[in-house]
Amino acid sequence: MSRIRVLVGTRKGAFILTSDGKREHWSISDPHFAGWEIYHLKGSPAEPDRLFASQTSGWFGQMIQRSEDGGKTWEPVGNQFNYDGVPGTHQWYDGTQHPWEFKRVWHLEPSPTDPDTVYAGAEDAALFKTTNGGRTWQELPGVRSAKGHLWQPGAGGMCLHTIVLDPRRPERVFIAISAAGVFRTDDAGLTWRPINRGLRSPYELPDPDAQVGHCVHRIAIHPSRPEVLFMQKHWDVMRSDDAGETWHEISGNLPSDFGFPIDVHANEPETIYVVPIKSDSEHFPPDGKLRVYRSRTGGNEWQALTNGLPQRDCYVNVLRDAMAVDSLDPCGVYFGTTGGQVYASADSGDTWNPIARDLPAVLSVEVQTFP
């Protein structure tokens, strides 16, 4: 019998939800790292019982935790994230240059093949890598060479929040940084370049077509077709068919094209999901109705998915790392809210059920499928 494990990071700890493949009955663990912010936790595809968690605190800083038993027990590993060489500076709010300062790890992306290799996306924006299971971390400084002096923190901090590893070309990695944009390496992280052509930010940037500065919220691919990228930008839902060289808008009939997460159906590469949010200041669903929108055409034509979701008086947000899919058939879709609910659909989004109702505000959701 197949099994599902959902890894939920919240403002006050991590929770692990488990079910069999029917996805009808769920168990919720006690909180792990209670009282700490868990920005993200994710399992190694190569060794699924090996999990990594980013545990942070405004008081006590950054910890990285590793589990070898699917989250039952944890062990702290390396927490030293030093910028390579002289850290240098980036643009500050007053137009001056400001030194890079490490604040926290937003996202952990384990290698699909090597259980000891994990990438970590940090604030202030930088990419780190471990090749020894988290014991030590090294920066890939080429990221910040990609016009880093022009980056400037947005309201949510200057964070490297998305890391997408190309499953067909291990030397190719995509990253996204708030208020900076998308960047790509084709040489395993040595050199990086911005890939933001086609993004337009007329209300955020003096030059709406600038090479860097676009506030990308999330990017996603389907593993069978890694040259096709989907993006939820600050405003606009975008698509690239050439590995990010050019982008075009696919917002179509969405009620709002502002939002945070975007994800791709596990078995249908042209089926994608977003959660429209009213605006950049009103971080809640339009009309108080929590609606996931699904496009089965790779964008432009969107259908509201409402069955089982609150359709009145709902004013929660869904953060960028808080949506994931399983790989069963039919595909399961999961997302968490700032109100502490985790919703799951076992039928590709047609119907939804809350599988947790009263957690702390959800920061991230990841799903592991055990076929």
Next chain:
Amino acid sequence: MIRVVLPYHLRTLASVDGEVLLEVKSPATLSGLLDALETRHPVLRGTIRDQITLQRRPFVRFFACKEDLSHDPPDTALPETVVAGREPFLIMGALAGG
């Protein structure tokens, strides 16, 4: 022995129940105490002070003998009553909230 009281979350991280008793080489200073604490419990590295600059983290406080020692230079000698173990050295998470 110097008695160190850690805040709840650091006791959990270090798997410590109650006070930590430390031998600190003489003359006992603030930085000497933190060196000894981090040697005994390496998991605490980075949680109280920066691992490179050794600057106290902004929302961590050091109290002893009803005094706030947080802003004292790292080479400040610890109070005699702390060195003698009559008073504990308190590491606190600063008040934050509303």
